[in-house]
Amino acid sequence: MSYFRAENLSLHFGGLKAVDAVSFAVEKGEILSIIGPNGAGKSSIFNLISRIYPPTSGKIFFEDQDITQQPAYDIARLGIARTFQNIELFENATVLSNLLVGRHRHSNTQLWQELLFLPSVRAGEKAHRRRVEQVIEFLDLEPYRDKLISGLPYGVRKVIELARALCSEPKLILLDEPSSGLNVEETDDMSFWIRDMKSELGITVLMVEHDMTLVNRVSDRVIALNYGRVLAMGSPSEVQHHPDVVAAYLGA
Amino acid sequence: MRFLFKTDYEDDIRLFPHSGYVYSYGLLLAVLLIAPYVLSSYLMSQLVFVCIYATVGVGLLILTGFTGQASLGHAAFLAIGAYTAAYLQQFNVPFPVYFLAAGLLTGLVGALVGFPALRLQGIYLVIATISFAFIVEEIMARWESVTHGNEGMRVKTMQLFGTTVSRDGPTFYYLCLAVLVLTIVGTLNLLRSPTGRAFVAIRDSETAARSMGINVALYKVKSFAISAGITGFAGVLFAHKLSFISPEMFTLQLSIEFIIVILIGGTFSLHGAVLGAIFLVMIDPFLTYLKDDMPGVIAGVAATLGAGTERAGHIQDAVAAFASANGLKGAIYGVIIVVFVLFEPLGLYGRWLKIKLFFQLFPLYKRATFKRQKIYVKSERNR
Numbered sequence: 001m002s003y004f005r006a007e008n009l010s011l012h013f014g015g016l017k018a019v020d021a022v023s024f025a026v027e028k029g030e031i032l033s034i035i036g037p038n039g040a041g042k043s044s045i046f047n048l049i050s051r052i053y054p055p056t057s058g059k060i061f062f063e064d065q066d067i068t069q070q071p072a073y074d075i076a077r078l079g080i081a082r083t084f085q086n087i088e089l090f091e092n093a094t095v096l097s098n099l100l101v102g103r104h105r106h107s108n109t110q111l112w113q114e115l116l117f118l119p120s121v122r123a124g125e126k127a128h129r130r131r132v133e134q135v136i137e138f139l140d141l142e143p144y145r146d147k148l149i150s151g152l153p154y155g156v157r158k159v160i161e162l163a164r165a166l167c168s169e170p171k172l173i174l175l176d177e178p179s180s181g182l183n184v185e186e187t188d189d190m191s192f193w194i195r196d197m198k199s200e201l202g203i204t205v206l207m208v209e210h211d212m213t214l215v216n217r218v219s220d221r222v223i224a225l226n227y228g229r230v231l232a233m234g235s236p237s238e239v240q241h242h243p244d245v246v247a248a249y250l251g252a
Numbered sequence: 253m254r255f256l257f258k259t260d261y262e263d264d265i266r267l268f269p270h271s272g273y274v275y276s277y278g279l280l281l282a283v284l285l286i287a288p289y290v291l292s293s294y295l296m297s298q299l300v301f302v303c304i305y306a307t308v309g310v311g312l313l314i315l316t317g318f319t320g321q322a323s324l325g326h327a328a329f330l331a332i333g334a335y336t337a338a339y340l341q342q343f344n345v346p347f348p349v350y351f352l353a354a355g356l357l358t359g360l361v362g363a364l365v366g367f368p369a370l371r372l373q374g375i376y377l378v379i380a381t382i383s384f385a386f387i388v389e390e391i392m393a394r395w396e397s398v399t400h401g402n403e404g405m406r407v408k409t410m411q412l413f414g415t416t417v418s419r420d421g422p423t424f425y426y427l428c429l430a431v432l433v434l435t436i437v438g439t440l441n442l443l444r445s446p447t448g449r450a451f452v453a454i455r456d457s458e459t460a461a462r463s464m465g466i467n468v469a470l471y472k473v474k475s476f477a478i479s480a481g482i483t484g485f486a487g488v489l490f491a492h493k494l495s496f497i498s499p500e501m502f503t504l505q506l507s508i509e510f511i512i513v514i515l516i517g518g519t520f521s522l523h524g525a526v527l528g529a530i531f532l533v534m535i536d537p538f539l540t541y542l543k544d545d546m547p548g549v550i551a552g553v554a555a556t557l558g559a560g561t562e563r564a565g566h567i568q569d570a571v572a573a574f575a576s577a578n579g580l581k582g583a584i585y586g587v588i589i590v591v592f593v594l595f596e597p598l599g600l601y602g603r604w605l606k607i608k609l610f611f612q613l614f615p616l617y618k619r620a621t622f623k624r625q626k627i628y629v630k631s632e633r634n635r
Contacts, residue, residue: 050463076465088460090453092520096264100446101453105465107446111474114445115438121445122265129261168464 002061003028003204004172009058011044011228018044020228021058026172031198031205033215035239036225037248042208043085044228046174049206050075050082062172077105081170083161085177085208091150095160098149099135102167103128135166138201139193155186162193166201173197175207179214187214194218212240224248267440284429288422296425300493301533302526303428304486309513309525310435311482316511317519318443319475320455321369324507325381328388329480331502332358333487338405338497339398347412355485362480366473385507392499404498407491419493428489435482436522442478451475505582512585516592518599527600535588539581547572 002025011019019041026032034042048055051072059068062078070078081102090098107128109121136142139159149157158181165173178194179187191214197203209215215222215236222239224231232242239245256263256270268274288296308326315321333354340350365384372380392399399405410417410424417423442448450471453461458468491497509532517528551568555561574580596603610617 052459052462071467072462073465073467076463082463084460084463088457088463090456090460092456093449093452097449097452101449101461101464101466104446104450104453109446111442111447111478114442114447117441117445121441125265125445126261129264164464 002026003063004206005061006045006049007059007061009045009048009060010056011041011048011053012056017228019048019055022225022228022230023058024223024230024233026204026206029198029202029204030220031194031207031218033219033222033236034206034208034225035210035212035215035222036231039227040225040248041228042225043176045225046082046176046208049080049174076168076170079169079171080174081165081168081172082174083158083165083176083178085180087154087157087161089149089157089161089164092148094146094148095141095144095152096132096146098160099132099164099167100128102135102164103131105168106131131169132167135163138166138196139163140189154181155183158182158186159190162190166197166203170203172204172206175205175209177208177210179209179211187211190214191217216240265444267437267444281433285426288425293420296422297420297493298533298537300425300428300489302529303425303432304489304493305510305513305533306526306529307428307432307435307486307489308483308510309517309529310432310439310522311479311486312510313514313519313522313525314439314442314451314482315475315479317514317524318448318455319451319472321472321475322374322378323381323479324378324504324511325365325385325388326479326483326510327502327504327506328385329358329362329483330487330490330506331388331392331497331499332361332480333484334407334491334497334502335392335399335405335487336484337488337491338407341408347410351485351488354488355481358484358487359477359481362483363473363477365480366476369476370469370472382504382507385502385504389499389502392502399499402499404496407495407497409495410492419495424492428493431485431489432526435485436526439482439522447471447474505585508582508585512589514599515589516599518601520598521601523601523604524599527604531600539584543575546575 004026007023009019009022022045034045036042047053049060051070055068059066061067062080067075067078090101107124109124113121136145139162141159141163144152144156162178178190182190194205195218198205219236221234222236223233224239224242224245226248231244231248232239254270258264287299308330312323312326315323336354336357337350340353369377369380393402409419417427450461450466453464453466454468454471462468513528513532514524516531517524517526547568550571551564554567555564559567592599606622609621
């Protein structure tokens, strides 16, 4: 049994088949990249997994549990975190409180305890903060702790979004174009972090990416999509030289 | 300028970041405690209203400022609190019991309003809360066996632990102040714990909140319930202060006044609720002054400028007619809102922060520090 599995996953908007009977599996501890031209359905697959859209048909399994019908907020509780292609941070909050929101799935205090700020809440807050500081150190975010998101540059926001996902201590992380909008050095950093996430934190990574350098550098396996269908699956070089993939990118 | 060197996570958790806050708020509290022995009874009465309005403002801030759900129905929550108190009073229920009951019942109603509101956003939510307020107003007018309809209800003087608490006395003022302070402290506690962060997360991006494991529906309902509950508590005090309640007191205009409280005070901090309440309560005697004295003053000026006695009289009549026109108050409120939204979107508290920074940085303050800049990173929302 695979760690994470999508079976015949489909998402139709009327006649448009954004995702069409896609099946794939992610093994524990691997980095799997999904590539494909614009509109191939890559982000739609992520939105299906994180339950922003309900799938038209098909099933999603995580740790042998059917999560197709779980509500969106339960996905994070199961240990699947994600980042967004266009950054969905909490704009008018500090970096620190953004990251602390990432800890939400680990908080178990009751409303009345929080109103009184009982010692248990205080202890919980400190424990969350300690975990957040570990992530801050991991991603070199120390200078930005108390800054508001709305004043930060794009590249930093991108890293903060990754940090927020890491704060939830996920087992599987979905990265939606982690390098979009980043310059060459920032992309380099990102590739190191992605590999460290796998090797140091033991997180399984599923990522959508356009930058083939980054894909080649970090991925164990690659899936190529076009028009919502799987074109090829395999090692980065296999997929890149697959005739259908070449045709999809360059035209037959 | 003071630099804070943080050595413990506690430094980011505590309510007062440094000792300066302890002294200034301690001083403020001391001033508020001796106020009844210094101020005139008129100002004391105004101060009680400031406390009540600020309590409602804090409640509304939780919902509108921090969870991002607009509401124009808070007059209805205030009414439910007030009527619950007046109704239970008839059965000689002691004050602490009906005070709590009013808060809990209003909180429950707030939660029920929260459910249909889950699917609504922005202007549609505003319309839904307005209709809720109208429904409540209508129920108060029609459910005569409980509310005595348009006759209204008399609210008996408060009995607290065997003593009579007059609505004009210092004890009642202390009670209102205590409710306000406890509300503020509770809200601050909430805002520095997971629930408060979940509220802010929902305000800024529901999609991201959901993907971080926040049950958006649950937290919206919680926010509605807490906000309504606080307003219900304020409603009990409101009823006691007025000693008489009737449906026409809890109209849309009152809801708009609450919105003014937070909009003018500043929606990003609890300070806003207090500053806004002071503004709103103090603008009322000012408007009365304009209405009563302005026509005479203008006529006097006209007379000294050479207009004849007769023409000055005409001018006085015209200004008086204008000043007592129906709906003038609403129009003035409207103008105030527009001016603040355009020129001071951060409200009075935002202005205070700017003034404070000016003195902290003197003489290095730059005019452009708070210039609003356009940011071109707009995220695509999956709504």
